[in-house]
Amino acid sequence: MGSRYLIRKVVGACLTIFMIVILNFVLFRMMPGSPDRILLRNPNVTADAMAAARTRWGLDKPLIPDQLVDYLEATASGDLGFSFKFHGEQVTDVLAGRLWPTVILFGAGEVLAIIFGLALGAYSGWKRGGPIDYIGNGISLILYSMPYFVIGILILGVFAVGLHWFPTSGMLTIGGGDDTFASQLLDFFGHLALPVTTVAIGLIGQYSILMRSSVIETLGEDYVTTARAKGLTSGRILRSHALPNALLPAVTLIAINLGYVIGGAITVEVVFNWPGLGTLTVTALEARDYPVLQGIFLLLSISVVLANLVADLIYGRLDPRVRS
Amino acid sequence: MTAPAVPEQSVRNERLRLRLQAIRTFARRFASRPDGVIGVIVLLVFTVLAIAPSLFVGDLQTATTATGPSLSPPTAANLLGTDELGRDILNLTIHGTRISMVIGLLATIVTIFLGALVGIISGYVGGRVDTVLMRITDFFLVLPTFVLALILAPIILDLVGANSEFFGIRVTLLVIVVVIGVTSWASTARIIRSQALSVKELAFVGRARVIGSGPGHIMWRHILPNVMNLIVANTVLVFGGSILTETTLSFIGLGDPFAPSWGQVLNAAESAGAMGLGAWWYVVPPSVCIVLVVLAFTLVGSALDDVLNPRLRVRR
Numbered sequence: 001m002g003s004r005y006l007i008r009k010v011v012g013a014c015l016t017i018f019m020i021v022i023l024n025f026v027l028f029r030m031m032p033g034s035p036d037r038i039l040l041r042n043p044n045v046t047a048d049a050m051a052a053a054r055t056r057w058g059l060d061k062p063l064i065p066d067q068l069v070d071y072l073e074a075t076a077s078g079d080l081g082f083s084f085k086f087h088g089e090q091v092t093d094v095l096a097g098r099l100w101p102t103v104i105l106f107g108a109g110e111v112l113a114i115i116f117g118l119a120l121g122a123y124s125g126w127k128r129g130g131p132i133d134y135i136g137n138g139i140s141l142i143l144y145s146m147p148y149f150v151i152g153i154l155i156l157g158v159f160a161v162g163l164h165w166f167p168t169s170g171m172l173t174i175g176g177g178d179d180t181f182a183s184q185l186l187d188f189f190g191h192l193a194l195p196v197t198t199v200a201i202g203l204i205g206q207y208s209i210l211m212r213s214s215v216i217e218t219l220g221e222d223y224v225t226t227a228r229a230k231g232l233t234s235g236r237i238l239r240s241h242a243l244p245n246a247l248l249p250a251v252t253l254i255a256i257n258l259g260y261v262i263g264g265a266i267t268v269e270v271v272f273n274w275p276g277l278g279t280l281t282v283t284a285l286e287a288r289d290y291p292v293l294q295g296i297f298l299l300l301s302i303s304v305v306l307a308n309l310v311a312d313l314i315y316g317r318l319d320p321r322v323r324s
Numbered sequence: 325m326t327a328p329a330v331p332e333q334s335v336r337n338e339r340l341r342l343r344l345q346a347i348r349t350f351a352r353r354f355a356s357r358p359d360g361v362i363g364v365i366v367l368l369v370f371t372v373l374a375i376a377p378s379l380f381v382g383d384l385q386t387a388t389t390a391t392g393p394s395l396s397p398p399t400a401a402n403l404l405g406t407d408e409l410g411r412d413i414l415n416l417t418i419h420g421t422r423i424s425m426v427i428g429l430l431a432t433i434v435t436i437f438l439g440a441l442v443g444i445i446s447g448y449v450g451g452r453v454d455t456v457l458m459r460i461t462d463f464f465l466v467l468p469t470f471v472l473a474l475i476l477a478p479i480i481l482d483l484v485g486a487n488s489e490f491f492g493i494r495v496t497l498l499v500i501v502v503v504i505g506v507t508s509w510a511s512t513a514r515i516i517r518s519q520a521l522s523v524k525e526l527a528f529v530g531r532a533r534v535i536g537s538g539p540g541h542i543m544w545r546h547i548l549p550n551v552m553n554l555i556v557a558n559t560v561l562v563f564g565g566s567i568l569t570e571t572t573l574s575f576i577g578l579g580d581p582f583a584p585s586w587g588q589v590l591n592a593a594e595s596a597g598a599m600g601l602g603a604w605w606y607v608v609p610p611s612v613c614i615v616l617v618v619l620a621f622t623l624v625g626s627a628l629d630d631v632l633n634p635r636l637r638v639r640r
Contacts, residue, residue, distance in 0.1 A: 145618035150611045263470025293475045
């Protein structure tokens, strides 16, 4: 039974990734002007040169199946084409250079948000109607209604421009030169602090609302009533009966929400000029650098699908009910 | 024995009375939710601003008609200061209300239309149609739709040309509407499908089928009215979400500089480096408006959800 669940989920994820790649192919064909015109980037190319290029790139072959198969092969081998903006660099190289700053920023922001959001949500749900619940819920709702970049702009204005506690932009101080490793690390963390806080604050609201409703729902279950009837203390009920079961749906919903989070959080990088995939997206948008944009879309959507798959598998492992 | 003839007039009166009673019950339940009432008041204020912005602050100022000094802090002449071109921020913000709300409204209509269509067909028809439609829906649910919107918008813009107009609305704005609609219908479809599935099993739908009603007629006359409560509550929530998405897309640079929404004003502030120069008055007014409106929609939406669907509350 367990392996069938696993296979079904993995096949489903592969199918989704395949659909994403196909969608990417279709988008590429939808682009204004024929693909060869875009690739050559010069309206004055002679007909002969154009024909030669078409043959070389296989554009004279039919769209389906030849071009599609070629595209799938190239994508599978990691060839996403060449950037317009970054002097014909490979898209994969452009993306690789921007990947780590984003991973660090989001990784840290997510972890902080999960810890604080879930804790706040669990506590508000437990002490439903109490002062923390009242204030926490209000703040969560306000944060939920704020775009990430608005939070970012306000934090930037107060802590970087107003108080001068943190640098305003970038990832490292330019011309920091021959400092020791320790001071460079400190510099890095100084730059990281505000964007990470922004990402975390943006997410805490959502996660705490989620966790709160999940805890409230779990506290209404029969087994909690049983535990109460057995005379367990309310702290004990929360820790050993309600929390583990409330965490399940919360964690899954966090994974499912990842797609939205990534999108909105792109803007945080823009506010703080953080050199990750978000600022790359905006640069590519301004230059209409379609190969890079499509590479970003492919990378982000596949990551989200994989994250969902992992969440499904963890969920299936922890909760035997969903496996059947 | 024949049934006594009921006068047409009294049937109509009875129907009217029942409908009025339903409305009154709804109003009473909704009024018992203070958060929902506050939300409605906030939305009413912004609706008035959106309908007649010129009444309050005069026509929209442009780079050529701007009169104020560059990046001036709040003064008596410019209550909320000016931007780098000397435009009055209060003027921009209030005119931004109309653009943000109209784009939000249109995007919501597209989203709800697509979501309701897919949800009702999928739930009622079932079988293979349901499987295919729900596969597509799940695909859109997993996808980082905002990123898809980011690459769709410039592609469509380049295809249709950014400076054309369509029924007096600038195409740039319509592209944003379409892109938001196409990328955000999936969760609506899921919610409506689940209700359509249970409505389909009710006796009156079976009766309608027995007397020979076609699927189109049943979906339109029987399923749709019975999922309407979900559609209404969902519309309000989607409206807030659409405004949020529009704001973010404009901030990233996909908005229309000639029709500044709140997101577009923030985009201009970002490119002018307003925050670095300490020009908080440039950033705070549009931000406050965004938060107020989206918050109001969330409050009204969840209050409506509680009142209209007490059992079917959707976990968010």
